Amino acid sequence: xxxxxxxxxxxxxxxxxxxxxxxxxxxxxxxxxxxxxxxxxxxxxxxxxxxxxxxxxxxxxxxxxxxxxxxxxxxxxxxxxxxxxxxxxxxxxxxxxxxxxxxxxxxxxxxxxx
Amino acid sequence: xxxxxxxxxxxxxxxxxxxxxxxxxxxxxxxxxxxxxxxxxxxxxxxxxxxxxxxxxxxxxxxxxxxxxxxxxxxxxxxxxxxxxxxxxxxxxxxxxxxxxxxxxxxxxxx
Numbered sequence: 001x002x003x004x005x006x007x008x009x010x011x012x013x014x015x016x017x018x019x020x021x022x023x024x025x026x027x028x029x030x031x032x033x034x035x036x037x038x039x040x041x042x043x044x045x046x047x048x049x050x051x052x053x054x055x056x057x058x059x060x061x062x063x064x065x066x067x068x069x070x071x072x073x074x075x076x077x078x079x080x081x082x083x084x085x086x087x088x089x090x091x092x093x094x095x096x097x098x099x100x101x102x103x104x105x106x107x108x109x110x111x112x113x114x
Numbered sequence: 115x116x117x118x119x120x121x122x123x124x125x126x127x128x129x130x131x132x133x134x135x136x137x138x139x140x141x142x143x144x145x146x147x148x149x150x151x152x153x154x155x156x157x158x159x160x161x162x163x164x165x166x167x168x169x170x171x172x173x174x175x176x177x178x179x180x181x182x183x184x185x186x187x188x189x190x191x192x193x194x195x196x197x198x199x200x201x202x203x204x205x206x207x208x209x210x211x212x213x214x215x216x217x218x219x220x221x222x223x224x225x
Contacts, residue, residue, distance in 0.1 A: 006157075041122070041220070042217065042218075043202070043215055043216065043217035044158075044202070044215045044218075046212070049212065088155075090158075094213075101160070101163060102146075102148045102150075102160045102163060102204065102213065103204075103213060105150075105157035105158050106157050107156060108155070108156065108157045110155065
């Protein structure tokens with residue numbers, strides 16, 4: 001069966017520090033991968049999505065970047081965090097073709113920038 | 115105007131009540147409709163999935179889609195405190211296309 005792993009679960013970082021959040025998927029090949037951010041009490045904001053290795057689409061211009069170095073690995077990064085980067089970050093995957101069953105989300109990373 | 119509108123609540127009901135959660139949308143191309151449940155500090159999990167119009171029932175949960183009105187609903191019968199969560203609707207036009215999410219409705223079921 002397919003599983004998605006996201007870590008760390010909680011992170012407290014000072015302003016100006018770098019960020020690296022990692023997400024991996026098991027049990028499927030060539031998944032579509034997504035990074036979302038969710039502010040407290042708010043909806044999901046799509047940050048990046050990827051349909052293949054090295055293929056990244058950005059939805060919102062900001063202080064963050066994403067990379068997909070391997071088929072089932074998706075990384076969210078920042079060189080210098082801002083206070084406004086605080087939030088709940090979620091990784092998700094979906095099947096690339098043939099049948100659509102929505103997204104499967106990871107357990108999330110709660111980032112607090114201080 | 116957002117493509118998907120969902121009342122954020124919060125909604126508070128007594129245990130045993132029937133809960134109705136709703137979303138409206140503007141894109142007539144949407145044909146895949148989903149409801150996700152998100153507990154506090156957790157990732158959303160898929161609760162119900164419906165293709166095109168009609169009803170789908172799963173235990174205490176019923177999902178309805180009315181494409182003519184561009185309106186979808188999730189009904190929870192005999193609500194339980196464990197149903198307390200944020201419920202997000204989501205929809206897409208074609209298989210494999212990206213989902214468009216509502217803002218989510220925060221539900222609290224009081225014992």
